[in-house]
Amino acid sequence: MYEEEVVIIGAGISGLATALALHKKGIKSIVMERSETLRNNSGTGIGIRPNGWRALDQLGVADILRRTAIPFQRERVVSLDGGRKQDISLYHCVGETRCLRRKDIIDTLYAALPPTTVKFSCQLDSIELDPLTTKPILRFIDGSSIITKVVIGCDGGKSIVSDFLNLKPTKMFPIFSVRGLTNYPHGHPFGHEFTNFMKDDMHVGRVPIDNNTIYWFSSQPYIPKDEGIWKNPEVIRQYAIELLGNFPHEIQEMAKNADINSLSFTHLRYRDPWDILVGTFSRGTVTVAGDAMHVMGPFMGQGGSAALEDAVVLARNMAQAGLNHIQSGSNVIVHRVGEAFNRFVRERRVRVVRLSLQAYLIGMMLGTSSHLKKIIWTILLNFFFPNQKSHMDYDCGDL
Template sequence: MGGAEGEVKHEELVIVGAGICGLATALALHRKGIRSIVLERSESLRSSGVAIGILPNGWRALHQLNVASILRQTASPILGIKDIWLHKNKQQDMPFISGEARCLKRSDLIDTLYNALPPDTVKFGHQIISVKLDPQTNYPMVQLEDGSFIAAKVLIGCDGAKSTVADFLELKPTKLFDLCAIRGLTNYPNGHPFAHEFVRMRRDNVSVGRTPIDSKLVYWYVAHPRMQADNIASVDTELIRQYTTNLVHGFPKEIVEMVRNGDLDALCSTRIRYRAPWDLLLGNFRKGTVTVAGDAMHVMGPFLGQGGSAGLEDSIVLARSLARTMSTTPTDPTIVIEALDRYVKERRMRIVQLSTQTYLTGLLITESTSLLVKFACIVLMFILFRNAIGQTKYDCGTL
């Protein structure tokens, strides 16, 4: 835990949040010889959760972090994409991604990033409640729940969609799609029968996605319009399973059994949040020597499978920008501000493009979207994103 109330500790570089982006940013900085600490509110590593798809642009970032070879051992490659419309009796093989794509257990990714860091980088049980600027130095001051403070020369918020650091930057609040997603893992002790491809099935207003992680473990999700019952189901995993089993009634038998046999500990139900593309275009991502990365900066729907990969890209670009200055003049705030501005400038249009494509895709699959709006989305997608998988070709560069 933190220190005594009112006590002030001083650190060079502080990262808030030991999720994927927070750990990746700390590791990228470590690879560049810059020490940081990561403040994590939980008492232990939050390696729980479900799974995350990493597409070619994400693997390029993982290669720069020097952990790609380790993670390849934990997940099989995805070799194809298939869309199935059950109510129309229609099937379509989608254009496949050129490059590496795998679905990782979130815990494997978190554990691998954490184990690559120097000991004691992550400070557990440190929940921040506010950020302010020191009136004398203009450096950020983080107040912890126990009343103590940490003064940092650089503060990076990687604290997720409900980010305290983003609130300090006065970013617009995240918005909600009228969609819920239930995610789960199912283990097949004798091996599953599925091909190593991402399969998406639709029936009426329910969508089921399925991707094998390895020869025995399968990740799946069920997306559906939000209903009042979701508030009840979201707090009890047994209720989530019952509710999800009802949602997939009428789907093929193997889908129903996959949901029914899912690991209760991995089940979760969430509303889908996003930052609006226009807020990302106009938002202020730096104040003093404070910035954000990952979901704190650009949380987006899961429709393109790019949220995690975009956060990994952030970590590389941010560490590269800071390393140009902090290794030589770590105490000059003007130089640090210039580095953070370079990072924001490099990332802004990339995340605006990603979030716009994700936003338009989300509107298209949301039941409550009017036909006129859907038509406008189709036109914009055709004009702006004729190559639906073009975002996976992005290369964030070297550390």
């Protein structure tokens, strides 16, 4: 068994952003990733709202990523049932919004880190505390172990670190989503417009990444089936084509011409807002960030941006606690890290409760076929969030 200082579990957006934020504050960390390589082959697009761009600016990678995606000029909501349209100016009224390929975010964050930061093929099995030193002991499925001073769990909605903190299990929305990327070699005709199409109980989003690539998703109330078939991209494509059969021809073509390797089927997951309100997100020198802390529905495009905010706030609090030189005595470290993590959790809790509650209400509204329940969820949403774009105004502050 060997010893490390700061260990981050998971090399997704949250883990890499946290490692980069710590690196910029002079705090060395290693990232333990279960996969053999970077998980950058997903076709998922990630919407980054103005608050996310503020965090990326603090991380020093915003200008690199701006070159990979065009800014939205407006958002359009189209009801195919009643022919109603609603246009929302985004760039001037809301601020900078772009959709990035998840691959571009992962690759850019990874490239900004020291070369030996990420360790691959390291799948965490369990965590326990050393009875004498209270240091976390990480045990991996290959039989190896690490004793460390600090653990930051960025290991997603099915987080082992969250289990160690006794957080309640995440839940499933009554919604599934099919997602993919479609390339138009000669350029797509959709401009700089994020368009939402609504029909019956279905919702289809079409999001330009650049002048040639579209990210799209469709969602509808979940129909229980054998989810094993959804691991076959061709099955997903055929199902998406059938699903979108009553939508405009351009939407059907988008599914037919999708990059087969980009297609995914997802049963959407969330952590209850009230669990976030009262949950214990740190214990000694162990904490969580990103989806491990606050996995939420994608309905506001805030999951990725919230994880970036976490990284900035966490690193700032650790640096303010004087952890730039973490080789002090273990008792001092436990005290300082514990204080830093408590401040981090206090600062983030109100923010992510509001995000999670808004996403929860939207998800429940979209996930029911009952007209009465839709009305009830809509009333609650408007009551708690009269300005439903205010979540974009948040500033996580300087690193």
